[in-house]
Amino acid sequence: MIRAELTKLRTVRGWLFGLTAAVVLFVGSALLVAAGSHMSCGDQACPAPPVGPDGQAVEDHFGFAHRTLAGDGSLTAHVRDFSGIITYPPPRHDQIVEGLVPWAKAGLVIKDGTRPGSPYAAVMLTGSHGVRMQHDYVHDRAGGPTGARWLRLTRTGASVTAYASLDGKTWTTVGTVEMSGPAEIGFLIASPGDITVTENGLGGTSVQSRFTQASAVFDQITSTAGGEWRYDEVGGGGPGADWEKYHRPAGLEASAGRLTLTGSGDLAPVSGMAAVPYLAGTVPALLAVLIVAVLFITSEFRRGLIRTTLLASPARGHVLAAKAAVIGGVTFTVVLVAVVAARAWSTTVFRANGNIVLPTGALTDLRLAVGTAALLAVTAVLAYGLGVLLRRGLPAILLAVLLTVVPYLLATTSLLPPGAGEWLLRVTPAAGFAVQQTFPAYGHVLLPYTPAQGYFPLAPLAGLAIAAAWALGLLVLAVLRFRRADV
Amino acid sequence: MTDAAAALRAEWTKARTVPDLPLAILLALVGTTSVNVLTGQPSAGLQLGQAVIAVAGVQILAGEYSTGLIHPTMLAFPTRWPALLAKAVLLIPGAAVTAIGNRPRDAVYLGLIALLGLGTAALIRNAVTAAGVVLTVLFVLPTMVRWMPDPDWATFLYRASPSPGHLATTAAWTAAALLLGTITLLTRRVS
Amino acid sequence: MEATIEVSGLSKRYGSTVALDRMTFRVTPGQVTGFVGPNGAGKSTTMRILVGLDRADAGTAKVGDRSYHELVRPMTTVGTLLDAAAIHPARTGRNHLLWLAQSQRIPAGRVDELLEEVGLAGAARRRGGGYSLGMRQRLGVAAALLGDPPILILDEPFNGLDPAGFVWMRDLLRRRAEQGRAVLVASHLMGELQDLAGHVVVVAGGRVVADAPTRDMRDRYGSLESAYLELVR
Missing domain, CATH: 3.40.50.300 (P-loop containing nucleotide triphosphate hydrolases)
Incomplete structure (x- = not known):
C-alpha cells in the first residue's frame, strides 16, 4: 500500500515540481543569505573568535593580574571596591553614567596561561548576581553568603575550589572543578557590553552593545604564589574606547598591598544566528511542502480518486496511515538532502565572503539537519491531516499556514509583544521550530534570548514533540471521522 | 458596460448563494478583531485577516476551476473580462469590511490583498497552489528579512514585501498579479 | 442572423x-x-x-455567422451542454440558474419556467452536491435553454x-x-x-x-x- 501511494506521489508532475521547489527554495535561500553576507577587517580576513575547551566559540577578553602557580596553592583577597561606568545607556542614550552592568566581573582566577580560549576556573563578584564560580566559559554557579566581599581560590591536586566569606574568617564553599597542569593565578576584571534591543524599522529587532568599564580594588591579599603581579589584557590589543583614552585606561595599579584593576570584556560563549545561514530557507521550503501535502489528499477527494483507492484497499485507516507515512517520509528525505546540500554549499560561499563560521559541534549539526527534516515532515503530515479532515484544499492550506507559518512570523518579528510571541511558540505547531535553535541560552550571558534572535521558549525536542502531537492528533481525528464518512 | 453590470449581478448572486465568501469575510473579521483585542496590536490581527482575505480572493476564481463551474461562467461571458472584473468589484468591499476597527489604510490594504489573490488564481488556477503562492508572498518574504545580514538587502526585502505599511509596494504586487492573471485568463484555454 | x-x-x-x-x-x-x-x-x-x-x-x-466571443448575451444565441452541469455543491439548482440568467440579462421568471420544463421544480431548492447525474444533466439542459437560443x-x-x-x-x-x-x-x-x-x-x-x-x-x-x-x- 505504501508503494502504491509512493507511486501516486511521484507520478504527478506538479507534486514532483513542488518537492523540487522545496529543495530549490531551501538551498537557494541559504545561498542568497550567504552571498549577501560580507565581512572584512581592513585588508585581511577577520580573526575568528577563540575556541573554548568544549569546542564552542568564546569571548575571552579581560584584565588579568597574575603570578605563576607551580603546583598546589591558594589566593585570598577582599574586594574593597567595585565600580564602573556605562556609556550612553537607555532611555535617552545621552550620557555616561556610573554603574556596573549585571555581569561585570571582579575576582580571582586560575587560568591555563594567557592564551585566549584556554581553560580557567574563577570565583568572582558580579555587578548584580552576587558571588559566582565560573569555569571554561559556559559553566556558572551561584554560591557564598549574600553580600560576601571575601574571595578565595585554592588548588589541591587537580581540583580547584572556590570559597566566599563575609568576614574573611568563616568560609563557604562555592564550588569545585577539575583543573590541573601549570597555570597562572591572579585577579580578573571584566565588564561585558551594555545590551539594548531596538526595533530595526524592518519589522524585526537589532541588538546593540555599548562600551562599559569596571574597576575593582583588591586588598588584604594572601597568595602562596610568589613574584610580581604581572598584568595582561587577555584577548585585548584593540585601539581602546574613547573613555579609556581620555579618562581611565585599562590596567593595573599596585600600591601598599592594594591592587586596582580596570578593564572591559567578558569570559563567555559567543553565539549569533547570522553565523549559521543555511537554515534560512526553512519557511519557503515549508510552504512548498504544505502545498504538496494538502494536494496529495484533497485532489483525491476532488477527483473521486479516493473511491478507486478505497476499492483497492478498503481498510480506510490503513490507507490514510500509508498516505501519511509516504508524505512524511518523502518530505523528511527530500528536506534532509536539501539541508545537507544547503549547509555544504552556503558555508563555502559564506566563508569565501570573509565571514566566520562559528563551530556548533557535531551533535548540534546533526540535530539541526535531522530536526529540520523532521520539522517539515511533521508539518507536512499536519497539513495532510487537515486535508483529510476538511476535504477541501483551500481551507486546509489556509489553516496549515495559520497554525505554523503565521505564529512563527508573529513571534519572530516585532508585531507581537515578546511574551505573546513566546506563548505562541509553546502551544501552536510552530513550537517545532525550536529544533532549529543553534546556540543554547546561557543564564550568565545577558542577551535577548528571543525568537527573533533564534532562541525558542521550548527545548528543541520538546518543541518538535508539540508539533508532532498536533500532527498526530489531527491525523487521529481525521481517521476517526474518515472511517465513518461517505466518500 | 451592460455586460459588466450583468456580470456584477450574476457574481453577486453566486457569492451570496454559497457560504464560502460570506464565511471567509466573517472569519477574517472575527479573527482580526479578536487578535487585535487580545494583543492590543492592531497590526497583529491584520496578519491573520490578510491570510483569510487572500485565500478568499483565490477561492472566488480558482474555486470555479475546482468545481468545473468555470465552464458556465466562460460560456456566459466569452470575452471573460466581465466575470473577472465583477469578481474584483465584489471582493474589494468584502475585504475592506474586515478592517473595521483598524486604520482606513488597512481597509485599502486588505482590498489589495484580495485582488492579489484573485490575480494569482487567474494566473495559476489550481486553488491550493495559488493560495500557497500568495501566502508565500505575504508571509515568507517577511520571515526572510531577519536572515539577511546585509542591511541593504534586508531593507530591500522588507520594502519589497507587501505590508500594511507599504501600500505602494502592495499595489505593485497586486497590479503585477492582476496583469499577468488577466493576460493568462484571456488567452489560455479553459481547463 | x-x-x-x-x-x-x-x-x-x-x-x-x-x-x-x-x-x-x-x-x-x-x-x-x-x-x-x-x-x-x-x-x-x-x-x-x-x-x-x-x-x-x-x-x-x-x-x-460570428465567433462565440463576439456575441452579446451569448447564451441567447447558443445554448451549450458540455459535461453534465458543473454546479457548486453548496448552491441550489435554482440559484445556479439564477446567476446564469442574470449574467445574460434574462428575467428571473424564466428560471422557474425552465425548472418546470426540465422536471427539476421539486429539486430546485436542494443543494447541487446532492444531485444525481441525471438531475445534473437536466440542470445542464435548463442552462442551455435559458436564453431560448x-x-x-x-x-x-x-x-x-x-x-x-x-x-x-x-x-x-x-x-x-x-x-x-x-x-x-x-x-x-x-x-x-x-x-x-x-x-x-x-x-x-x-x-x-x-x-x-x-x-x-x-x-x-x-x-x-x-x-x-x-x-x-
Missing part, C-alpha cells in the same frame, strides 16, 4: 498530438445534426472551440438519464429542431441518432470522414451503426 454552425479548416494540436486536422462542416437549422466518432476523434475539442473555451491553431468556428450544442445529452429521461430528451431536441433551430448533438448512441438526427457528421482522427443526411447513410449501409463502423475503421 441565420441559425447555423460553420466549422471551417479547424486545426488544433496538443503538444505532439493532433486533435483537429482541418475539420470542416456546417450545421443547418431545422434539424438535429448528429456528431459521431470514436473517443478522441475531436468532437469535444470542436465543441469547446465553437464556444470559446479552447482556441484553434488555425481555421474558424462560427455560430450564427436558436442554436444548441450538446455533448452526450443522454448521459445519466433514465428511460423516461431518454424519451423526454428525444422530444425536446426534436421539437427545438422543428422550431427551426440548429441542433448539434454529439453522441455514441447510434440507435438514438438514427431516429432523431436528420443529418450526421462522422469524424475520425480530427477530420470529417462523412457528412450526409441520415437517410442516405441508412440506405447505403443498412443502419447508422453499420455506417459508423464502416467509416471509422
